Amino acid sequence: xxxxxxxxxxxxxxxxxxxxxxxxxxxxxxxxxxxxxxxxxxxxxxxxxxxxxxxxxxxxxxxxxxxxxxxxxxxxxxxxxxxxxxxxxxxxxxxxxxxxxxxxxxxxxxxxxxxxxxxxxxxxxxxxxxxxxxxxxxxxxxxxxxxxxxxxxxxxxxxxxxxxxxxxxxxxxxxxxxxxxxxxxxxxxxxxxxxxxxxxxxxxxxxxxxxxxxxxxxxxxxxxxxxxxxxxxxxxxxxxxxxxxxxxxxxxxxxxxxxxxxxxxx
Amino acid sequence: xxxxxxxxxxxxxxxxxxxxxxxxxxxxxxxxxxxxxxxxxxxxxxxxxxxxxxxxxxxxxxxxxxxxxxxxxxxxxxxxxxxxxxxxxxxxxxxxxxxxxxxxxxxxxxxxxxxxxxxxxxxxxxxxxxxxxxxxxxxxxxxxxxxxxxxxxxxxxxxxxxxxxxxxxxxxxxxxxxxxxxxxxxxxxxxxxxxxxxxxxxxxxxxxxxxxxxxxxxxxxxxxxxxxxxxxxxxxxxxxxxxxxxxxxxxxxxxxxxxxxxxx
Numbered sequence: 059x060x061x062x063x064x065x066x067x068x069x070x071x072x073x074x075x076x077x078x079x080x081x082x083x084x085x086x087x088x089x090x091x092x093x094x095x096x097x098x099x100x101x102x103x104x105x106x107x108x109x110x111x112x113x114x115x116x117x118x119x120x121x122x123x124x125x126x127x128x129x130x131x132x133x134x135x136x137x138x139x140x141x142x143x144x145x146x147x148x149x150x151x152x153x154x155x156x157x158x159x160x161x162x163x164x165x166x167x168x169x170x171x172x173x174x175x176x177x178x179x180x181x182x183x184x185x186x187x188x189x190x191x192x193x194x195x196x197x198x199x200x201x202x203x204x205x206x207x208x209x210x211x212x213x214x215x216x217x218x219x220x221x222x223x224x225x226x227x228x229x230x231x232x233x234x235x236x237x238x239x240x241x242x243x244x245x246x247x248x249x250x251x252x253x254x255x256x257x258x259x260x261x262x263x264x265x266x267x268x269x270x271x272x273x274x275x276x277x278x279x280x281x282x283x284x285x286x287x288x289x290x291x292x293x294x295x296x297x298x299x300x301x302x303x304x305x306x307x308x309x310x311x312x313x314x315x316x317x318x319x320x321x322x323x324x
Numbered sequence: 325x326x327x328x329x330x331x332x333x334x335x336x337x338x339x340x341x342x343x344x345x346x347x348x349x350x351x352x353x354x355x356x357x358x359x360x361x362x363x364x365x366x367x368x369x370x371x372x373x374x375x376x377x378x379x380x381x382x383x384x385x386x387x388x389x390x391x392x393x394x395x396x397x398x399x400x401x402x403x404x405x406x407x408x409x410x411x412x413x414x415x416x417x418x419x420x421x422x423x424x425x426x427x428x429x430x431x432x433x434x435x436x437x438x439x440x441x442x443x444x445x446x447x448x449x450x451x452x453x454x455x456x457x458x459x460x461x462x463x464x465x466x467x468x469x470x471x472x473x474x475x476x477x478x479x480x481x482x483x484x485x486x487x488x489x490x491x492x493x494x495x496x497x498x499x500x501x502x503x504x505x506x507x508x509x510x511x512x513x514x515x516x517x518x519x520x521x522x523x524x525x526x527x528x529x530x531x532x533x534x535x536x537x538x539x540x541x542x543x544x545x546x547x548x549x550x551x552x553x554x555x556x557x558x559x560x561x562x563x564x565x566x567x568x569x570x571x572x573x574x575x576x577x578x579x580x581x582x583x584x585x586x587x588x
Contacts, residue, residue, distance in 0.1 A: 085499035086498070086499055086502070089499055092506050096506050096507070096510045103515075103516045103520055103525070106522060107367060107375060107376060107520045108367045110370060111367055111370055230344065231344070232344040233351075234345075235348035235349045235351070238352050239348075239351050243352065243356050243359060246359055250362070251366075254362045254365075254366035255359075255362045256361075256362055258358070259358055259359065262355075
């Protein structure tokens with residue numbers, strides 16, 4: 059347990075550090091809350107203009123958004139800091155991490171935990187709550203299990219995306235935006251009805267990066283909706299398999315990246 | 325004038341050294357573009373082939389032109405001037421025989437115009453090849469569209485400069501920049517064209533400079549808005565340019581008086 063105590067101490071210090079600049083912290087929280095609202099508004103504007111899209115109505119898409127966004131913001135809370143890896147690589151400061159007796163990936167994750175991202179999770183959680191209330195959910199042990207399973211797998215899948223992106227940064231460095239296409243593009247994709255996607259999108263965001271499994275497919279299963287033709291209705295239960303695949307992909311990429319890294323010199 | 329031309333070229337050339345970054349941007353543009361195609365095409369099709377004046381071809385033009393402009397229009401709120409104010413380097417800028425405001429905007433515009441080459445044009449070409457798009461019938465739409473595009477880029481630079489100089493009073497502009505990032509993309513029409521907004525939200529958007537950065541140039545370039553109405557949109561952009569430049573000049577002068585630099 060001594061190992062864990064070290065992580066706890068590091069994380070606690072990060073949390074205290076953020077709260078010490080009170081005005082900046084409050085402004086950050088408010089802005090993050092607004093981020094969540096605007097993202098919900100983007101979905102709402104489209105569904106306001108049409109009544110139904112890809113087999114989902116506004117109520118169902120709010121549920122998809124809530125599930126996906128809550129999972130993403132919780133993953134972002136703990137793993138989002140992987141995004142700063144290119145900065146460390148360019149500045150050569152990553153080498154410092156190698157001197158400490160903790161695994162590199164764990165250090166990177168605990169090097170910051172952004173409390174302001176909790177504010178975003180609030181919007182996701184509210185949307186999920188509203189979505190569950192306004193939809194006609196057949197409540198049973200199975201449906202509760204499905205929601206919990208989808209949420210936990212969704213968090214794991216998005217977290218894997220951050221780790222995958224970090225692994226790819228060792229090769230890309232300046233090309234960080236290429237991974238944003240799949241990490242943040244993935245978040246955007248996860249809040250959409252996957253039934254409207256073209257075949258290449260189904261391959262990329264449906265299965266290779268299993269974004270459809272984080273929210274859309276579980277919601278289709280939960281509400282008993284007619285899904286797209288490429289899925290049987292029980293596919294929503296496979297979210298854990300998708301999360302497992304995402305982690306295999308992430309850890310392989312991370313391992314390759316770390317082996318590729320030659321150090322910053324000096 | 326020559327000095328500012330040189331600054332423009334310097335900004336242009338500086339951006340040209342980051343080739344991998346430009347490639348990364350293009351990958352992101354294409355992926356987001358294809359997702360927008362799927363969602364918005366489905367929206368047009370479910371409403372019977374036309375939605376708020378958009379058919380599928382026009383929607384495609386909107387998506388790929390706006391994706392192409394992403395590298396050139398600053399929707400992140402991050403500027404160099406903000407960093408220079410926080411670190412105090414801006415004191416050196418004030419010593420130079422240049423207008424700090426115009427020099428900063430000119431460099432930013434130079435970089436933005438370069439970004440059209442590796443990100444803007446390829447995005448539009450990829451969109452045209454993969455999905456197809458509408459082109460304006462009126463030949464005047466092209467020169468007017470080019471003017472509108474340039475105005476959009478400049479208005480984005482002059483507006484985001486205001487976020488940067490708020491640092492004279494706030495020091496740390498991260499919160500303001502984040503706020504700018506959230507609001508600008510949405511109101512500039514990055515995710516959904518403004519024509520699809522409900523009336524009240526469209527009014528809110530029109531009262532900000534954000535549509536002048538992206539939505540108006542896209543409307544003119546795609547030929548969705550033509551004739552006198554297109555000239556009207558360009559005039560509106562000029563108005564926002566004048567307003568934001570005036571605000572920038574005032575803020576720079578007031579900020580200069582307020583500036584405190586620590587150390588010798």
